Amino acid sequence: MKKVVLFDLDGTLTDSSEGILKSIRYMLTKMILPIPDEETLHSFIGPPLRETLHHLYELTDQEARQAEGFYREYFAEHGIQQLSVYDGVAEMLGNLSKEYTLAVATSKPEVFARQIIEGIGLTKYFAGVFGADLIGERSKKVDVITYALAQLKDSAAVMIGDRKFDILGAKANQLRSIGVLYGFGHYEELAEAQPEKIVKTVEELPAAVREVLRM
Incomplete structure (x- = not known):
């Protein structure tokens, strides 16, 4: 599995x-x-x-x-x-998708998240795209992660994100986490939330995922 x-x-x-x-x-x-x-x-x-x-x-x-x-x-x-895909993301997802089940967990409304993933051509890498609802009952990252895990049948592993909400949401769901510094957060915010690992680039993610899963 x-x-x-x-x-x-x-x-x-x-x-x-x-x-x-x-x-x-x-x-x-x-x-x-x-x-x-x-x-x-x-x-x-x-x-x-x-x-x-x-x-x-x-x-x-x-x-x-x-x-x-x-x-x-x-x-x-x-x-x-009005967005762009970070350089190296498609290659990184292709690498990890050979070994793991990949999914998106975002506080963005799910209807928009699905449109975005399809529009940027990344749908093939993901088993699911999970986001907030439109009425506000599922908007916090912790709730989105809980929802995503309930839909996925494989065992949980790790959450990857650029803000403390991703890390804290993972902890609340007993998940390990990896913080990324190329996004909208900063080192102090992520370090305070205490993910298992913090990386600077997209290219570091495959190795970081494997390292965290060996902990």
Whole structure:
């Protein structure tokens, strides 16, 4: 029975910052909310959108749902195409797919995640693409990972991601984890979350996965 390797999407497989940030600016403009500095804008990438809106703007649940609707309005038409695959990802997935069952576990709505994976030509590598629902009941990474594992019949192995949410979500599900530094997180954030390993490049991932699974 193959073991499972779960991948985050944004910041791990794709550089989706252009589409996400443009969607956020559109959303904030429609909500007549101030657009923050670049560092704060980047903090939207990773955690559930409503969670960040509550934290930064103290929106009510109704206001956050309205804002989320504006975000999806832009993203569905434009933002979903404004991304690129990190160099070496297809080769890395091809390498690992020979030994492991690969799947995506993302806080992005599953309907968008599936479209993205298909659009960038990576569908053949994955046994499943699992993401958030559209009503907000499954939005945190820990819940998405739980959901993904429930759908996959093989034994769990490791979660790979660029933000602390990936690492902490893995720990809550008794998974090992690998943090990547080429995405949207930074070393201090990942180190504090304590993954089993942190890598700098896509090319390091196959060896890192095998090393972590030998621990």
